[in-house]
Amino acid sequence: MSASLAPECDGVKERYDTCFLKWYSEKYLRGKGTEDECAALFKDYKKCLTSALKERGIDQMLEEARADHKESDEAHMRRS
Amino acid sequence: MKVFANECTFDYSWEEVSTANWRKYCPWNEKSTHVIAVDTLSRHVDPATGILRTERLITCKQSAPKWVNSLLGGLDTSYVFETSYVDPVSKKVTMTSSNMTFSNILNVRETVVYKPLDATRTQFVQDAKITALCGGWQKVKNAVEEATVTRFSENARKGKEGFEAVLAMSRRVFSEEKQKEQASGTMTA
Structure with missing residues (x-):
């Protein structure tokens, strides 16, 4: 699995990524899972990542990028 | 504005490709x-809709040519923001991404789509629009755009090679795990 930009988050990220990949391939793609079973692990990872992004001053840049991607949602969040 | 377009086929099912795509940039990929x-x-x-929406932050070592990099401020890391959509019913992965760093001077918007060609092959379609925003000389803008397109196509070629390695490795690991499961199944049966 790929690394996190914050080395201190690598451990929690690895646990989350492993959980997600298993859920994605074994359940989600087979139409068996609409609920994300890895939510608890994601919460841990997200907590670590959020403070790392703040420390590095990337959070503001992210908000701008997110706003810029709004139009992709309109195009891709519905069935084509 | 310059456009970089690229298309290729992977000899793997859409399910395999869309799964391996999540770990495209793992250590198995020695190219990217x-x-x-x-x-x-x-x-x-x-x-x-059942569509899976994901936002990711991709951190890159600055891969622009040296002269472009110094023009852009000489940072050694750059960030890309990506939003992706997986539709498991129509079997389509769409990934849109844009540069966060230098976004006031250069705008790069990329769209990648993975769709099945048949049960064992997946089509990859990539499209990037590159626009230099810096005011001033058209010549400089053109040169910045051209250099970015060149770097983009180099990374795309390496990306394909690297992803092929990830796909091969994923298939191997998956079949090994399956064998292990079957072996433990016969033991407990």
């Missing part, structure tokens, strides 16, 4: 060394 980290920022399944 410009990507140093991939972080997931948010992820959810839309209850109405």
Whole structure:
């Protein structure tokens, strides 16, 4: 699995990524899972990542990028 | 504005490709060394459509040519924001991404789509629009755009090679795990 930009988050990220990949391939793609079973692990990872992004001053840049991607949602969040 | 378009076929099912895509930039990929980290920022399944929406932050070692880099401020890391959509019913992965760093001077918007060609092959379609925003000389803008397109196509070629390695490795690991499961199944039966 790929690394996190914050080395201190690598451990929690690895646990989350492993959980997600298993859920994605074994359940989600087979139409068996609409609920994300890895939510608890994601919460841990997200907590670590959020403070790392703040420390590095990337959070503001992210908000701008997110706003810029709004139009992709309109195009891709519905069935084509 | 310059456009970089690229298309190729992977000899793997859409399910295999869309799964391996999540770990495209893992250590099995020895080619895409410009990507140093991939972080997931948010992820959810839309209850109405079943579409999985993911936001990721991709950290790259600055891979622009030296002269472009110094023109852009000489940072050694750059960030890309990516939003992706997986529709498991129509079997389509769409990934849109744009540069966060230098976004006041250069705008790069990339769209990648993975769709099945048949049961064992997947089509990859990539499209990038590159626009230099810096005011001033058209010549400089053109040169910046051209250099970016060149770098983009180099990374695309390396990306394909690297992803092929990830796909092969994923298939191997998956079949080994299956064998292990079957072996333990016969033991307990």
